Each structure stands twice: as C-alpha cells, then as structure tokens.
Amino acid sequence: MADFGSDLELEDFRAEARAWLEANFPKSLAGKGALASAEISVDNPELKAWRKTIGAKGWATPTWPAEYGGGGLSPHQARVLAQEMAKIGAFNPMMFGMGVTMIGPTILDYGTEAQKAKHIPPIVRGDAQWCVGYSEPNAGSDLASLQMRCDDAGDHWVITGQKTWTSGAQYSDWCGALVRTDFTAKKHDGISFMLIDMHQPAIEPRPIALIAGASPFCETFFTEATAPKDALLGELNGGWSVGKRLLQHERASQTGASGGGRATPLQDIAKRYVGVDDKGHLADPDLRTRLTRHLMDSKIHGLTLARAVAESKGASGATNAASVLKNSATHVAQTRSELTLEIMGGQGLGWDGEGFTREEIESVRGWLGGKAMSIYGGSVEIQNNIISKRILGLPDNTQST
Template sequence: MPDFGSDQLEDFRQEARAWLAANFPPTLKGSGGQALEGGGEVGGDLAAWRRAIGQKGWATPTWPPEYGGGGLSGPQARVLAQEMAKAGAFNPLMFGMGITMIGPTILDYGTEAQKQKHLPPIVRGEVQWCVGYSEPNAGSDLASLQTRAVDAGDHWVINGQKTWTSGAQYSDWCGCLVRTDPSAKKHDGISFLLIDMHQPGIETRPIALIAGASPFCETFFTDAVAPKEALLGQINVGWTVGKRLLQHERASQTGAPGGGRTVPLPEIAKRYCGVDAKGRLEDQDLRTRLVRHQMDARAHGLTLARAMAEAKEANGATNAASVLKNSATHVAQTRAELTLEIFGHQGLGWSGEAFSGEEIESVRGWLFGKAMSIYGGSAEIQNNIISKRILGLPDTTQSS
C-alpha cells in the first residue's frame, strides 16, 4: 500500500479532483446534504449526484469492488475525503443506514448470497434501510426486546413493535432484532432478520419531535413475514450481530470527514459580537470558551484519525467508537450552544423574515442535537462500555 505522499497517491488525487469537477453539481456545493435529511424521494441534481457517486463506488470507497464498492485503500479514501471537502461535496448516502450500519454488518456476517443481493443496491443508493432495535419496554435494556419471530417452516412470522426506527416511513428494508427463543436467557434467544418493509403486515407512524422534523417512527409488525434466508448470522446469536452493528453506528457518529459546510465559529462571532482594535473578539470570556471548543474539536479529530487507523488494523470498528461517540456529541452540542449565545436575540427564531436561514437552521439544529446524547446508545451506556471494555473496571451491574 503506497505512502500518503507517494506518486501513486498524488496521481489518485488528481484523478479524484478531475472526477469531482466533472460529476459533482455546483448547485449542491457547500450544502452539506441538508436536502437529504428529511428522507423520501430526491430529484434533480441531488439524484444525479447520488447516481454518479453510486456507480463510481465512491460512496463506499473501501468496500470490495465485487459488491459495487470503490476498492480503495485507506490512504486513497482519505485523499478522496480531502478532495470532496475542498470541492464542497458530500457523500449523499451517509445520511441513511445502508452504508453506515447495515452494509458493514452484512459484510461481517452475511452469506455470499446475502452480500450479492443487498450490497450493490445499497452502494448505488437504490434502497433505503432502517434498523429495528428499541421497543417501548426495551430501550437502554435492549436485550429485553419482545418482538417475536416464529418459525413457520419455510419462513418467519414476525409480531411486535419497535420504536425510534429512524426513516422507517421511507425505508425499503429493516435490519431487525427479534426474539426467536423465548425460553432462553434474554441475550441468548435473539436473532437478526433482514425484513422487506413493503408488505401489509408492517405499519409505520412518525413521531413528532421538538425540532419540527420527524425522522423517528413507531413500527408495528402484525404477522409480517420474512423468508428463512433473511436470517443474518446464526439463529439465536443475533445479539452478537446486533452489537457489531452498534459499533458501526457509533463509528459513523464520531464526525468522520466527508465534506459539508461548517462556518468557523470565530467568523460567526466576529460578525455578531464585534471586535476590538486588534481584531480580536471584544468579549474575552467568549473568546476563551471558543478557543477551548476549538481545542476540543481538534483533539477529537486527531483521536478519530488514530482510532480509524487502529480499527483498520483490527479489521473493523472497535470499542473506541464509544469514546468518540461521546466526544463528538460534546463537540457538536457545545458548538450549538455557543452559536445561539453568539446570535443573541437572533438565536430565538423559529420562522419569519426577521431571522435568516442560518439563524433558523441553527435553532432547529440545536434542538435536534439534544438527541445526540441518546441515539446510537445513550452517553451513559457509552460510559459503561468505556469503563468495562476499555478501562477494565469491574462490572457492578451484575448480581453475584
């Protein structure tokens, strides 16, 4: 594998730059993919961009080419990310669960038939996936889930309810944890099924959120069906598969580079708060807290780069994702809080001509960002993982 500064990498950089110039629509520059966050159908330049990067395989740059991936090395993928950031481009498939969670888990545990069936459509952005994990009585204690899959000979029959199933109302498929052996210990009787969402036995109901958007759903299974080959991994060993998916999810929520827009906070602060004769922010306390935030963000980025290298050596996501998930949450929520403070009374807007689009978007983003401490495993759950699996502290939650 070539070094980062090698001639081969420089050649690839030029190739990536030229391809982006020819295929990334200028109308989407710097949008950060906001048009995708509502889910549903896309069209115009966004659809063209998704189709182009999917066909190239660069939405999943390091996935094997036999499944539609780019087949790039780690250094090449980093170069691609750098060039996308310079071009103001973004990965239009990073906002779904196909390439961030389900696809990597199928790569880990899927049969060859499952990989050939599911991975190429994910790479091309032709299907959308959701994940059926949490239930009304099985949130942080996920292993208490009661959605049941019964063996009906040549297929499974699924009954139960999931909640917080992000994007379920738009999804074609669901990666779902189900109970297949009610008599086993709660961690031992769980299996992982790949369920077609386009059937009468499945109903989704969006859950309204304080931020105005509704990415989450309640999902009801009433005699829904899945063929026997929908089982991912071994029967009653789905807890292992499910934990692996969560590692991939947390890794995707750690702030990996991929383009988008992020105006530096000091620039915003100078616009709204004014500067002194030396061009510095007049508010010394705000200046100090902005520097501290920038240091936290930089430390997070450096730790992320190290963890990505370690994960490559370990052939997948590691428990370090729990550290980075909490770190990314802290950095993002702190930025949101500082942004609204900088805006002053302009940080109170929800709609109307008195507020700019940037101000309204920041307010809604601040509200939605509160969920970061919860989704993908709450901050408390991540701290438990860190204490037991990284620090080696004793597990005080289990009875002797």
C-alpha cells in the same frame, strides 16, 4: 485490494479524484452535506443525479469490495478522496442512510455470499433504503429485554411486535431488526437478526413528531409480517453478537468520520455577530475563552479520530474506541450549537419569518435536533459504561439478570 500508500501513487490518485469531483459534483450542493436529509428534497434532481453518479462510481462506499460495486479503494486513497471532497464542499449523500453506515457493513461481516450479492449492490448504488429495528417501548437501553417475536413457520418466518425510534421507516425498503426467536433462553441468547422486506401490509410505520420540526423517527408495528428463511443474518439465536457489531458501526459513523461539506468556522460567525476590538479580537473576552476551548476540543477530537482510523485493523475498523469518539463528537457538536445560539443572541431564537436568516433558523433547529445525539446510537451513559469496562478495565458493579 491493493494498498496504494506511496506518496507518488497517492498524488496520482488525488489528481484523479479532484478531476472526477470537478466534473461530477453539482456546485449548487456545495457545503450542504450536513443538511442533505432535511434541506434538500429527495426530489431535487441534482441531489438525485449526484447519488446516482457517486453510487455508480462506488465512491459512496470507497473501501467496500469492488465485486459488490464498492470503490475497492485502500484506506489511504479513501482518506485522500475525503480530503478532496472537503476542499470543494462536496459530501457523500449515502452517509445519511443506515444502509451504508450500519446494515451494509454488518452484512459484509456476517452475511452469506448470497446475502452479500443480493443486498450490498443496491446499498452501494443508493437504490435501497434501510432502517434498523432495535428499541421497543419496554426495551430501550436494556435492549436485550426486547419482545418482538419471530416464529419459525417452516418455510418462512412470522414476525409480530413493535419497534420504536425506527428512523426513516416510512421511507425504507428494508429493515434490519433484532427479534426474539427463543423465549425460553436467557434474554441475550434467544435473539436473532432478521432482514425484513418493508413492502408488505403487515408492517405499519407511524412517524413521531419532534421538537425540532422535521422528524426521522417512527414507531413501527409488525402484525404477522413474513420473511423468507434466508432472511436470518448470522446464526439463529446469535443475533446479540450481530446486533452489537452493527452498533459499533453506527457509533463509528457518528464520530465525524463521514464529513459533510464545509461548515462556517464558528470564530467567523462570532466576529460577525459579536464584533471585534481594535486588535481584531472578539470583543467579549469570556466568550473568546470558551470559543477557544471549544476549538481545541474539536481539534483534539479530529486528531483522535484520525489516529483511531490509522490504527484500525480489518475492513471496518469498528472497535470499542468508537464509544469514546461518539461521546466526544456529541460533546463537540452540542457545544458548537450552544455557542452559536449564544453568539447570535436574539437572532438565534427564531423559528420562522422574515426577521431571521436561513442560517439563523437552521441554527436553532439544529440546536434542538442535536439534543438527540446524547441518546441515539447508545446514550452517553451507555458509552461511558463501555469505556469504563471494556477499555479501562474497571470492575462491573452491576448485577446481570
């Protein structure tokens, strides 16, 4: 892959990207990226057309190898593409699925050529939906305690057990799951990573209702489900390393790198609901101070993210720094939601009805749904442990079992 980094080459590519987006991105979807999985139905013809078009172009996975259908762009070009998309409120419709954000990059890291050729092109095109089978009822933060078993049946694997919080399992074609293949080994050493076809009666996803209304989560039951021998990703009993790598990719995707169209500036919302003084300043000085602090935090997060991307090495750039950015992104997003509801006052507490605008209803539901950010992808406490031990080099005061 050529590294197009000169100013002239990048400006030529910018013009190409701008023209392509102008010709292909449906203007009716502008600014709706953050709501694509909830607000826009999967049956929406313009969304389906956009997914198909950007998938065929390879720009939903801009830096993935062209030989598997990816864009084959350099990081510099991908950044330019993201900038041009943001200018018009465009978004990457694949970035709300686990195939692009987690499973695909992990297959590129650990997969055989046959596995890459089989799974990567459908992910790139948006033809295959993936979920991730990690947590279990008795294996949440202590994921290595998982008990879903995978037995070698000679020419195939047999998988039995339960996973929970399997986002999108009810819609998925495939599941990337951590399973126990050796019950006699230490708990970290007897785990393998399997690529499991979800289209079999032995697998039953059951959606879990959430306080915010829409729920992506499921508990998923496997009762002697099967997988071919080549479903093993990475080494047998080496799944813990594969699983950790996937989590790095997940955390990187949750730092704000994927974009999602333009959001209304919070200061504009505040001026509309709270009002301004004769100098054009927010009428509430305390709110003005807290809003300014939030905008500073948001800017700092964006600059840190840009620096981490610029300093990253290799194709994925997923590192322990993703833990810092994941917590930072969580703080910024949750603070924005809290401030938005405070700014809207009573109008920020509506669930339904003609007395509330769509923006107000979406704000309260987004506030409720955003509480999960502190937990999914590794809780804030888990990220702080990673930061303290792997980045700051602080001593580990816990005892492993």
